[in-house]
Amino acid sequence: MNGFFDIPSDLDNTYFGLIGLHLREALLPVLAGLLAALPLAQLCVRFRWLYPPVLGVTTVFYAIPSLAVFVVLIDYTGQTELTVMIPLAVYSLVVLVPAIVDGVRSVPEETLAASTAMGFGPVRRYLQVQLPIAVPAILAGLRVAVASSISLVSVGALIGNQGALGNLLADAQKYGRPELAVNSVLTTAVLAILCDAVLVLVRNLLTPWMPRGRRQRPKEAAARPEPQEAAAK
Amino acid sequence: MDSVTKRYPDGTVAVDRLSLEIPDRSITVLVGPSGCGKTTTLRMINRMVEPSEGTILLDGEDLQRQPVTTLRRSMGYVIQNAGLFQHRTILDNIATVPRMLGRGKQKSRERAAELMERVGLDASLAKRYPYQLSGGQQQRVGVARALAADPPVLLMDEPFSAVDPVVRKGLQDELLRIQDELGKTIVFVTHDIDEAIKLGTMVAVMRTGGRLAQFAPPAELLSDPADAFVEDFLGADRGIRRLSFFSSAGLELTRGPVVRADAGAERLAAADGAPHLLVTDADGRPLGWAEPRGLSAGDLAAGPLLSCGRPFVPGTDSLRAALDCAVLSPTGWAVAVDADGRVIGVVSQQTIGEAIRSAHGAGSPGDERTAEEPADVTKVAP
Structure with a gap:
């Protein structure tokens, strides 16, 4: 495994430079997808009839292979990072719209009624009640989007070396250095796992109100009936 | 509410020309079977449902004249299952409306803490989240949030x-207590007639x-159901149930059959003729009923005693409670005690029955229905 971290000069980058590039190419599209998905999902929640067609169309997008999209996009955006990131953003959108819609819809009816009755306007209600309660569902969607985006960036190697860590796969073939392929696969996997761990951490920080914790819950449940029993006596 | 109607686009009439003056x-209390429009009526008061016809006036002012969010913030709303914000702590849930009204964070939280105490929630729950509370506690938070x-x-x-x-009984008692302190105008929807009768000033x-x-x-x-x-x-x-009122x-209480455990033969002889004697301790608290035969003077508590059941407090308890005591008593006599639990007398089912009849006569004079009711009661009494 000599030269494991010896990046061929044609990539014009260091190992850590490739990692940074990979993360940028993977995460910017997810961010763009999230920003587009939020209003789209809200429209789908507001106008129920909109959801099935939106879901249908986005699912068709998801079915188009990224390579085919690259071929079409190259005519417009050339052999650039942008060509890689556009389909990735679309894929993220496809995953995130249903996640957000389901999350927002999971807000209990009486919680919505109570917030309306307390004088929340629609915007305030969306930002302060529906969206926060949808956070676990949104983060679940983000985890899927981020993991698939990180793995898909490598395909960019096929269009003018825009695949970041994926370019190592191409170079492994070109220079007959299999250790570069191992490096590419391992590093990509580790990146995906680390990003996922960060998202889990973010979720736990954002949702202290979620029932979790294996030790805490049963204890709570056991402690609860006591006041009632006392009252009964 | 003046002749208010709610008709849905599909033609369903949820509320039909309802006129009510809510004191x-x-x-x-609005009570009725499901689908009778009681929730719709309630929601028209805070305009979560807009009436199709008719007007609702609050202190003489048409509800339609106010911006809807202002109106809602001036009305507390408590809902089944509480509808708490699961993502906020108990304290922040309660502080929601004051925060919206622009009272500072600190002030709102102080107010919330005060309300937790008022509705009987322990201060240690303030930093908890709704999922950590029992249903009853959540409902208390709901009431605190509305207040x-x-x-x-x-x-x-x-x-x-x-x-x-x-x-539920605890929450109802709590509501009545809070209402005693605060004197709000409360409109309460339920399908439970017992709850309606217990809570309502008007039903x-x-x-x-x-x-x-x-x-x-x-x-x-x-006493007078309309139909x-x-x-x-x-x-x-x-x-x-009417006896509750x-x-x-x-x-009329009698002390004849009431004897202290250390009573002498003389006192026993005086009570002769009573089928049962109520034996009390030296403080006058009831110990139980005894048969006069075979009692040894000086230590009446030694013999077998029948349970005296739950006593009632004249004046505090209703006729219904007194009747209940008499029905449950093994001797058919109800035991009356003072606030400290000391026996002040006993009363028979017959006497209670007479009191019921005269109460009904005085309660609604000239009402022919009342004639049937004592009959109802006497069926239970013997």
């Missing part, structure tokens, strides 16, 4: 129907189709 600073901005009006939509009966019985069947104080509802629907809705033991203060 200030008291609890008005947080000190609104003059409180709307309650079946707030206690999802909790078990023991907790509006609604029937399917959104029409008002009767609007009356609970005692009048029980067969209301009578049926009140249930079979209407006569017994009559005080037991006027019952």
